[in-house]
Amino acid sequence: MSDPISSIRNLGPAFEQACAKAGIMTAQELRNLGADEAYARLLQAGTRPHFIGYYVLVMGLQGRPWNDCKGEEKKALRARFDAIKASASIAPKHQMIADLDALGVRISAKDLAAD
Known part of the structure; x- marks a missing residue:
């Protein structure tokens, strides 16, 4: 059996649960x-x-x-983070909401304010 994700320094049970939702089950996979x-x-x-x-x-x-993490290293990580965030696909739950909005099935707060 592989080590749990929480065996990695800084990563606890909450991070381990998030990884499980993403299909990442072990420290070695991570x-x-x-x-x-x-x-x-x-x-x-x-x-x-x-x-x-x-x-x-x-x-x-x-x-x-x-x-x-400090200084220039932190700035470089911020650029990597921003690139990952920009290129990440919309999560299925959020995609469903966007699809419902596009069909006009959901009423947005903006639409309510227009009335």
Whole structure:
């Protein structure tokens, strides 16, 4: 049996649950994917993007404390995070809402304000 995701430095049970929703079940799977691919999968599974969560993952996979990221390294990670966030597909739940809105099935707050 492989080690749980929570065996990686900085990553606890909540992160492990988010990974499970994204189909990432073990620490080794997470290491094999790497931080960028794993984070993209988390976003696709519905995890809200959060820069600190991303760099905590990066630091954890490097075996470093979560708050070890500073200066130019942090700026470079921010650029990677922004690129991952921009390219991530909409999670299925959010896609369904967008589809309903496009069909006019859901009434948005904007539509209510127009009345």
